[in-house]
Amino acid sequence: MGCLEALKPEIILSQTTFKEAREYIKKNVREYYEVEPGYKIHDVHIIGVPPLYVGIEGEDLIFPYTKPCHGTFVVKVPGGEELARLRARKK
Amino acid sequence: MTEKNEKTALILLGCPQVPVQTSMALYLVHGLKEHGIRPVIAGTVAARKLMEVADPDRYYVSEMTDLDAAIDEITGKERDFDLCFVFIHNDSGIAYAGTMAYISKARVYALLFGEHAQDLAGEIEFPCEVVAAKAVHNPMPLKRKLDKVMQWAVSKR
Numbered sequence: 616m617g618c619l620e621a622l623k624p625e626i627i628l629s630q631t632t633f634k635e636a637r638e639y640i641k642k643n644v645r646e647y648y649e650v651e652p653g654y655k656i657h658d659v660h661i662i663g664v665p666p667l668y669v670g671i672e673g674e675d676l677i678f679p680y681t682k683p684c685h686g687t688f689v690v691k692v693p694g695g696e697e698l699a700r701l702r703a704r705k706k
Numbered sequence: 707m708t709e710k711n712e713k714t715a716l717i718l719l720g721c722p723q724v725p726v727q728t729s730m731a732l733y734l735v736h737g738l739k740e741h742g743i744r745p746v747i748a749g750t751v752a753a754r755k756l757m758e759v760a761d762p763d764r765y766y767v768s769e770m771t772d773l774d775a776a777i778d779e780i781t782g783k784e785r786d787f788d789l790c791f792v793f794i795h796n797d798s799g800i801a802y803a804g805t806m807a808y809i810s811k812a813r814v815y816a817l818l819f820g821e822h823a824q825d826l827a828g829e830i831e832f833p834c835e836v837v838a839a840k841a842v843h844n845p846m847p848l849k850r851k852l853d854k855v856m857q858w859a860v861s862k863r
Contacts, residue, residue, distance in 0.1 A: 632797040633797065633798075633800075633801040633804075651808065651809075652804060652805035652808040652809055653777055653780070653781040653805055653808070653809045655778075655781070658774075660774060660777050660778075660781075660805070662798075662801045662802055662804075662805050663801040663804055663805065664800070664801065664804030664805075664807075664808075664831060664832055665804075665808065681798050681801045681802070682798065683720045683721045683749075683750050683753075683773065683798050683799075683802070684720075684721030684723065684750065684798070685721075685798075686796065686797055686798055687797065687798065687801065
Protein backbone atom coordinates (compact mmCIF):
# COMPACT_ATOMS: atom_id res chain seq x y z
CA MET A 616 0.00 0.00 0.00
CA GLY A 617 3.03 2.29 0.46
CA CYS A 618 1.95 5.86 0.93
CA LEU A 619 -1.65 4.85 1.61
CA GLU A 620 -0.59 2.52 4.43
CA ALA A 621 1.23 5.39 6.11
CA LEU A 622 -2.11 7.24 6.26
CA LYS A 623 -3.52 4.39 8.38
CA PRO A 624 -6.66 3.83 6.31
CA GLU A 625 -9.91 2.81 7.92
CA ILE A 626 -11.20 -0.24 6.07
CA ILE A 627 -14.93 0.18 5.40
CA LEU A 628 -15.41 -2.81 3.09
CA SER A 629 -12.94 -5.65 2.79
CA GLN A 630 -12.16 -8.01 -0.12
CA THR A 631 -15.20 -7.06 -2.16
CA THR A 632 -15.61 -6.40 -5.91
CA PHE A 633 -15.06 -3.10 -7.69
CA LYS A 634 -18.79 -3.04 -8.55
CA GLU A 635 -19.83 -3.48 -4.92
CA ALA A 636 -17.35 -0.77 -3.91
CA ARG A 637 -18.94 1.54 -6.52
CA GLU A 638 -22.43 0.83 -5.18
CA TYR A 639 -21.36 1.33 -1.57
CA ILE A 640 -19.93 4.79 -2.26
CA LYS A 641 -22.91 5.80 -4.37
CA LYS A 642 -25.43 4.74 -1.74
CA ASN A 643 -23.64 5.70 1.46
CA VAL A 644 -21.60 8.82 0.74
CA ARG A 645 -23.52 12.02 0.08
CA GLU A 646 -20.69 13.88 -1.70
CA TYR A 647 -18.99 11.80 -4.37
CA TYR A 648 -17.26 12.43 -7.68
CA GLU A 649 -16.77 10.28 -10.75
CA VAL A 650 -13.13 9.68 -11.68
CA GLU A 651 -11.57 7.90 -14.61
CA PRO A 652 -9.72 4.55 -14.23
CA GLY A 653 -6.12 5.24 -13.27
CA TYR A 654 -6.97 8.43 -11.31
CA LYS A 655 -4.37 8.77 -8.59
CA ILE A 656 -5.03 9.52 -4.93
CA HIS A 657 -2.14 9.49 -2.43
CA ASP A 658 -0.01 7.33 -4.78
CA VAL A 659 -2.84 4.85 -5.32
CA HIS A 660 -4.52 4.32 -8.68
CA ILE A 661 -8.27 3.86 -8.80
CA ILE A 662 -8.72 0.60 -10.69
CA GLY A 663 -11.89 -0.70 -12.34
CA VAL A 664 -14.49 -0.21 -15.03
CA PRO A 665 -16.28 3.16 -15.22
CA PRO A 666 -18.14 4.66 -13.49
CA LEU A 667 -15.74 4.83 -10.54
CA TYR A 668 -16.52 7.06 -7.58
CA VAL A 669 -14.49 8.77 -4.88
CA GLY A 670 -16.39 10.18 -1.91
CA ILE A 671 -15.75 12.98 0.54
CA GLU A 672 -16.94 12.80 4.13
CA GLY A 673 -15.82 15.71 6.28
CA GLU A 674 -12.06 15.98 5.80
CA ASP A 675 -11.75 12.37 4.64
CA LEU A 676 -11.75 10.62 1.30
CA ILE A 677 -13.57 7.34 0.73
CA PHE A 678 -12.47 5.38 -2.31
CA PRO A 679 -12.02 1.87 -3.77
CA TYR A 680 -8.56 0.38 -3.46
CA THR A 681 -7.94 -2.73 -5.57
CA LYS A 682 -5.26 -5.27 -4.69
CA PRO A 683 -4.44 -7.95 -7.29
CA CYS A 684 -4.63 -10.83 -4.81
CA HIS A 685 -7.27 -9.67 -2.35
CA GLY A 686 -9.95 -7.86 -4.32
CA THR A 687 -11.23 -4.35 -3.75
CA PHE A 688 -11.38 -2.55 -0.41
CA VAL A 689 -13.32 0.61 0.37
CA VAL A 690 -11.00 2.76 2.47
CA LYS A 691 -11.26 6.06 4.31
CA VAL A 692 -8.20 8.28 4.71
CA PRO A 693 -7.51 11.95 5.47
CA GLY A 694 -8.06 13.85 2.23
CA GLY A 695 -5.58 16.71 2.59
CA GLU A 696 -4.88 18.48 -0.70
CA GLU A 697 -6.73 15.78 -2.62
CA LEU A 698 -10.07 17.22 -1.46
CA ALA A 699 -9.72 20.45 -3.44
CA ARG A 700 -8.44 18.61 -6.51
CA LEU A 701 -11.44 16.32 -6.42
CA ARG A 702 -13.95 19.11 -5.80
CA ALA A 703 -12.58 20.97 -8.80
CA ARG A 704 -14.09 18.19 -10.90
CA LYS A 705 -17.74 17.94 -11.84
CA LYS A 706 -19.86 15.84 -9.50
CA MET B 707 5.12 1.56 -29.69
CA THR B 708 8.77 2.63 -29.49
CA GLU B 709 11.00 5.20 -31.17
CA LYS B 710 12.36 2.45 -33.42
CA ASN B 711 8.78 1.65 -34.37
CA GLU B 712 9.19 -1.76 -32.81
CA LYS B 713 5.85 -3.29 -31.81
CA THR B 714 5.39 -3.81 -28.10
CA ALA B 715 3.04 -5.76 -25.87
CA LEU B 716 2.27 -5.26 -22.20
CA ILE B 717 1.57 -8.44 -20.27
CA LEU B 718 -0.26 -7.77 -17.03
CA LEU B 719 0.10 -10.48 -14.41
CA GLY B 720 -2.24 -10.67 -11.44
CA CYS B 721 -1.96 -12.67 -8.26
CA PRO B 722 -0.02 -15.85 -9.13
CA GLN B 723 -2.10 -18.17 -6.96
CA VAL B 724 -3.43 -20.14 -9.97
CA PRO B 725 -0.56 -22.29 -11.31
CA VAL B 726 -1.11 -21.86 -15.05
CA GLN B 727 -0.38 -18.12 -15.04
CA THR B 728 3.43 -18.25 -15.01
CA SER B 729 3.61 -21.05 -17.55
CA MET B 730 1.19 -19.30 -19.91
CA ALA B 731 2.94 -15.96 -19.49
CA LEU B 732 6.28 -17.49 -20.50
CA TYR B 733 4.58 -19.18 -23.44
CA LEU B 734 3.00 -15.90 -24.52
CA VAL B 735 6.31 -14.02 -24.21
CA HIS B 736 7.94 -16.66 -26.40
CA GLY B 737 5.19 -16.35 -29.03
CA LEU B 738 5.38 -12.57 -29.11
CA LYS B 739 9.16 -12.59 -29.50
CA GLU B 740 8.85 -15.10 -32.33
CA HIS B 741 6.69 -12.53 -34.12
CA GLY B 742 9.08 -9.65 -33.44
CA ILE B 743 6.92 -8.05 -30.76
CA ARG B 744 8.76 -6.87 -27.65
CA PRO B 745 7.04 -7.99 -24.45
CA VAL B 746 7.03 -5.94 -21.25
CA ILE B 747 5.80 -7.73 -18.16
CA ALA B 748 4.01 -5.88 -15.37
CA GLY B 749 2.91 -7.68 -12.25
CA THR B 750 2.94 -8.13 -8.53
CA VAL B 751 6.30 -8.81 -6.89
CA ALA B 752 5.49 -12.51 -6.50
CA ALA B 753 4.31 -12.86 -10.10
CA ARG B 754 7.54 -11.24 -11.36
CA LYS B 755 9.72 -13.38 -9.08
CA LEU B 756 8.09 -16.52 -10.45
CA MET B 757 8.99 -15.38 -13.97
CA GLU B 758 12.56 -14.46 -12.97
CA VAL B 759 13.21 -17.79 -11.28
CA ALA B 760 11.71 -19.77 -14.18
CA ASP B 761 13.91 -17.91 -16.71
CA PRO B 762 17.24 -17.24 -14.94
CA ASP B 763 19.16 -16.39 -18.11
CA ARG B 764 16.39 -14.06 -19.24
CA TYR B 765 15.98 -16.02 -22.44
CA TYR B 766 12.28 -15.09 -22.61
CA VAL B 767 11.81 -12.40 -20.01
CA SER B 768 13.38 -9.03 -20.76
CA GLU B 769 11.75 -5.92 -19.31
CA MET B 770 9.66 -6.24 -16.19
CA THR B 771 7.96 -3.52 -14.22
CA ASP B 772 5.64 -2.89 -11.30
CA LEU B 773 1.87 -2.69 -11.99
CA ASP B 774 1.56 0.84 -10.62
CA ALA B 775 4.63 2.02 -12.55
CA ALA B 776 3.14 0.71 -15.80
CA ILE B 777 -0.18 2.47 -15.12
CA ASP B 778 1.67 5.66 -14.19
CA GLU B 779 3.54 5.67 -17.50
CA ILE B 780 0.40 5.09 -19.55
CA THR B 781 -1.80 7.62 -17.73
CA GLY B 782 1.10 10.11 -17.86
CA LYS B 783 1.27 9.62 -21.67
CA GLU B 784 4.95 8.68 -21.36
CA ARG B 785 4.45 5.31 -22.94
CA ASP B 786 1.88 3.05 -24.53
CA PHE B 787 1.75 -0.36 -26.18
CA ASP B 788 0.34 -1.93 -29.33
CA LEU B 789 -1.06 -4.96 -27.54
CA CYS B 790 -2.00 -5.62 -23.93
CA PHE B 791 -2.63 -9.09 -22.50
CA VAL B 792 -4.23 -9.18 -19.06
CA PHE B 793 -4.19 -12.45 -17.08
CA ILE B 794 -7.43 -12.73 -15.10
CA HIS B 795 -8.68 -15.24 -12.55
CA ASN B 796 -10.50 -12.98 -10.10
CA ASP B 797 -12.46 -9.73 -9.88
CA SER B 798 -9.27 -7.69 -9.49
CA GLY B 799 -8.11 -9.00 -12.85
CA ILE B 800 -11.32 -7.73 -14.47
CA ALA B 801 -10.77 -4.35 -12.80
CA TYR B 802 -7.22 -4.11 -14.15
CA ALA B 803 -8.29 -5.15 -17.66
CA GLY B 804 -11.08 -2.55 -17.61
CA THR B 805 -8.56 0.06 -16.55
CA MET B 806 -6.22 -0.87 -19.39
CA ALA B 807 -9.08 -0.75 -21.91
CA TYR B 808 -9.77 2.81 -20.74
CA ILE B 809 -6.27 4.27 -20.36
CA SER B 810 -4.33 2.54 -23.15
CA LYS B 811 -4.63 2.66 -26.92
CA ALA B 812 -3.45 -0.96 -27.04
CA ARG B 813 -5.68 -3.73 -28.33
CA VAL B 814 -6.61 -5.49 -25.08
CA TYR B 815 -6.79 -9.27 -24.72
CA ALA B 816 -8.43 -10.61 -21.55
CA LEU B 817 -6.99 -14.05 -20.80
CA LEU B 818 -9.33 -15.68 -18.30
CA PHE B 819 -8.42 -18.89 -16.53
CA GLY B 820 -9.01 -20.70 -13.25
CA GLU B 821 -12.06 -22.46 -11.89
CA HIS B 822 -14.48 -19.61 -12.71
CA ALA B 823 -13.12 -18.43 -16.04
CA GLN B 824 -16.45 -18.51 -17.90
CA ASP B 825 -18.38 -16.75 -15.11
CA LEU B 826 -15.74 -14.03 -14.98
CA ALA B 827 -15.87 -13.67 -18.76
CA GLY B 828 -19.57 -12.81 -18.41
CA GLU B 829 -18.59 -9.86 -16.21
CA ILE B 830 -16.62 -8.15 -18.97
CA GLU B 831 -18.45 -5.07 -20.24
CA PHE B 832 -15.65 -3.17 -21.96
CA PRO B 833 -14.02 -3.48 -25.38
CA CYS B 834 -11.48 -6.30 -25.51
CA GLU B 835 -10.89 -9.73 -27.00
CA VAL B 836 -11.91 -12.44 -24.52
CA VAL B 837 -9.94 -15.70 -24.30
CA ALA B 838 -11.39 -17.91 -21.56
CA ALA B 839 -10.69 -21.49 -20.52
CA LYS B 840 -11.20 -23.44 -17.31
CA ALA B 841 -7.53 -24.07 -16.61
CA VAL B 842 -6.13 -24.31 -13.10
CA HIS B 843 -3.19 -26.74 -13.07
CA ASN B 844 -3.14 -27.85 -16.69
CA PRO B 845 -2.40 -24.97 -19.07
CA MET B 846 -3.44 -26.82 -22.24
CA PRO B 847 -7.08 -25.60 -22.49
CA LEU B 848 -5.90 -21.99 -22.30
CA LYS B 849 -2.87 -22.65 -24.54
CA ARG B 850 -5.12 -24.04 -27.30
CA LYS B 851 -7.34 -20.95 -27.19
CA LEU B 852 -4.39 -18.58 -27.02
CA ASP B 853 -2.77 -20.26 -30.03
CA LYS B 854 -5.85 -19.41 -32.13
CA VAL B 855 -5.97 -15.84 -30.88
CA MET B 856 -2.24 -15.27 -31.39
CA GLN B 857 -2.67 -15.96 -35.09
CA TRP B 858 -4.87 -12.91 -35.53
CA ALA B 859 -3.26 -10.92 -32.75
CA VAL B 860 -0.02 -10.72 -34.67
CA SER B 861 -1.69 -10.23 -38.04
CA LYS B 862 -3.87 -7.34 -36.77
CA ARG B 863 -1.17 -5.63 -34.72
